[in-house]
Amino acid sequence: MAETLANLVKGLERHGMSGTIEGDASRAIRAVATLEDAGPDEISFLSNPKYEKLLATTRAGAVIVGLKQGVPNGLTVVRTADPYAAVTAMIVALHGYRRHPGGGIHPSAVIDPSAEIGESANIHHGVTIGANARIGQNVVMYPGVYVAARCRIGDNCVLHPNVVLYEDCILGRRVTIHAGSVIGEDGLGYAPVGEKWHKIPQVGIVEIGDDVEIGANCTIDRATLGKTVIGAGSKFSNLIAIGHGTKIGTDCMFVAHVGIAGSVTVGNHVTMAGKVGVAGHLTIGDNAQLAAMAGVMNDIPANTRALGQPAMPMNDAKRVYASLPKLPELRERLRRLEAEVERLRAGVNPNVSSPP
């Protein structure tokens, strides 16, 4: 379904954006593609200056660029203040979001008679829904999804294949969970008795807010008591582990392999890059930004960027890690200086021995 470039740019206005076309506004655009792949009926974009040189070779029918971006002669461009936001709007306009296969409730799905299912649900074969579960309207459950007893799932949630929800967990509205993620498994709760570990029943739950998206193969422990919470609007990548009783605020973004221990409190709009680890019982303030592989051993104040193992404030850490490669040289300079000082000391006062 092609659109003219003029119409696409006009469509930006619905998102509070505007754009100016330099070139043929009547050109038909069928899809969005990368600068490398785009053809004459596709539009592309330049947001990261690293890829600027591709403007010279792209075959794209048009390219969305910043207001002051230099461009080759003859390239049709759309100038706009935020090319990334504009291309997002055009991907939505031309491609839309995933369309889930329909079919209603498959006869082989195993649904407890006491469960309540809202209207327009798509529940595929191989799905299990436990006793007294309450499922909202227009929910999609792909094959292999397991929803245990007493779970509550809001309207318009999507559970991709093989997602597992243990008993009593609560999902808000418009929650998406990607394939293979597990919500509400027992946390690592054991009381030490000699060298043995006695299991502590994990009787709490997981509660996930509206508009949360969880990546694939994540694991979110149920609380020992009370709740593990993922705040509304937060977005997780894949293979993320959240410990029991941890509470994540709203609008956080966590990259793959993030691991947060139990009883941690994370504020709102916190970002954690890949492989960040956070130790138990800590507090991470609002808007904190943790760099990739940071190992957090202490509370992080709000509005703070941190990096390193153990994590330090970003500016300190950058200086530390810039110095680290110099460490062998520093050792050598120190050794030379000690020898030189010993020579000086001997010259100044040959009868006094060096301090221990």
Add this chain to the structure above:
Amino acid sequence: MAETLANLVKGLERHGMSGTIEGDASRAIRAVATLEDAGPDEISFLSNPKYEKLLATTRAGAVIVGLKQGVPNGLTVVRTADPYAAVTAMIVALHGYRRHPGGGIHPSAVIDPSAEIGESANIHHGVTIGANARIGQNVVMYPGVYVAARCRIGDNCVLHPNVVLYEDCILGRRVTIHAGSVIGEDGLGYAPVGEKWHKIPQVGIVEIGDDVEIGANCTIDRATLGKTVIGAGSKFSNLIAIGHGTKIGTDCMFVAHVGIAGSVTVGNHVTMAGKVGVAGHLTIGDNAQLAAMAGVMNDIPANTRALGQPAMPMNDAKRVYASLPKLPELRERLRRLEAEVERLRAGVNPNVSSPP
């Protein structure tokens, strides 16, 4: 099902503990909850001093505290030597462990005719059991579980949804495996032939001892030859990877994202915190404790605590990582000292040049 506080405290005796009530022993207690969440018919506990201030505001009907803990006037408390052990016993008494949905063997489960299944098994729809598998009594297999040919599973094991066991694997008694974990997949075994990798058949197995609990979405490689072993009583959190041929002792505890390469020998009662990595062919001694994110590149002796990348003995590592943020300052101090020594050298003996 409520109990009087007096009865709950009396119940501690069955676990070799005792408690003293200060306040109304006849109060009815229905559940255990956190200090923040507990209401008048719930009991809570204080174990980590970090949460002491919540004693002033909790609405809990009673709180389990240590023998010498100061408490606000009017708060009903149970004093005991180990509040964490006591609350564990009360969670068991009031809540019990997970009750698995029953139903026997679902008619749509695909069970090879040659497989033997013990009495009282609960085998849900979507389960597969391969040829010549031997399954003990009272085993629970949730939907989507796959048990390959010739696996042997002991009595009272629980396999949560979508757990996969590759062929020939052995589980002891009372083993619990949480959703999505995979046991016995091929290890990364290839012989290099030029730049190509030729697959080495992985003909060994995985053997898991009694009372092991494995978290969600873990992966435990089968051995190339022989066995990968997880010793009795060991407890794993989520997203843990164990390499082929590695042997883990008894009563170990591993936190999420631990990764152990192949052919490692881990002793008994070893703890590894989140994201610990262990390189191949190493030996970790009994009772070793590895701090979060430790990167183990050498053998670790028994009874040793280690931290850091590469991992060092704990006391050394703490001093190293306390010094690390000082590194830029040390560089600057060294630079100044070099300049000062140069000035001194020139003053003492202006005709001698500095050593190279």
Add this chain to the structure above:
Amino acid sequence: MAETLANLVKGLERHGMSGTIEGDASRAIRAVATLEDAGPDEISFLSNPKYEKLLATTRAGAVIVGLKQGVPNGLTVVRTADPYAAVTAMIVALHGYRRHPGGGIHPSAVIDPSAEIGESANIHHGVTIGANARIGQNVVMYPGVYVAARCRIGDNCVLHPNVVLYEDCILGRRVTIHAGSVIGEDGLGYAPVGEKWHKIPQVGIVEIGDDVEIGANCTIDRATLGKTVIGAGSKFSNLIAIGHGTKIGTDCMFVAHVGIAGSVTVGNHVTMAGKVGVAGHLTIGDNAQLAAMAGVMNDIPANTRALGQPAMPMNDAKRVYASLPKLPELRERLRRLEAEVERLRAGVNPNVSSPP
């Protein structure tokens, strides 16, 4: 199915190898086993010198060793240039590769009528194949596999239980994906709008080349636009995360918990050890080797070995990490030297104060 040692050694010639028997060439060999486990009808091998002492105690009927390896009297050995390659060939000869359970297409598999399935497919119960998918010949799909609409899967692929392929993904020939891995889930693509995250439709795909093997519970994001690519012959261990739009070359080998962000370009024959992390938009050159837990923040040139966080060239990094434990001692030596220099300065010229 036993073979004589003579025949097994003769079989090496088919792989371009040769071996010399010292001992009884007529001995019947039934299996390959480790030095510790092997019995008189089994053959073992010594490749890693760490295990040399086991030659004295092994009960193996024969042991494959290097050309110059010293061996105990009376031990039957096969001498060959590359014992690891030779034992690989013998494992193949005596054990073969996994034989997948057959049975054709299970009647309860849910296959869209528009999907095309090649000859000799084994498609188990609980499998889903979406609209317009094209599946090659002799493909194996274990229970719980989900193949979304329009996927294309080449001949002789094996998808272990609960593998999930999102729509439009492409697998070459002889691709093996282990249990629980997810291919083509959405990447972490959001446009920030104030503190909210607006989802960017992820309309690209994942393309996996011939002879790739992917471990268990991995996650490979589909591209936002274009393709995420895993090049032919590459081998992944478990719990690996590949970000959207990343392109991995041919014949790479990645160990467990490797995480690569989006838009990374990885060359051919690159090895990454356990827990390596690579930040977004970087380029890793051909034949690069990244040590365990390396945190890559900059491009890595071809043929380079790197280690550390942030990753440095191997030789530099080894010196840095060897110096790291000396850091507290360096601080102390610097402190003493400052005091000594202050004493010297005072002695040389007591009226001049130290520089700031």
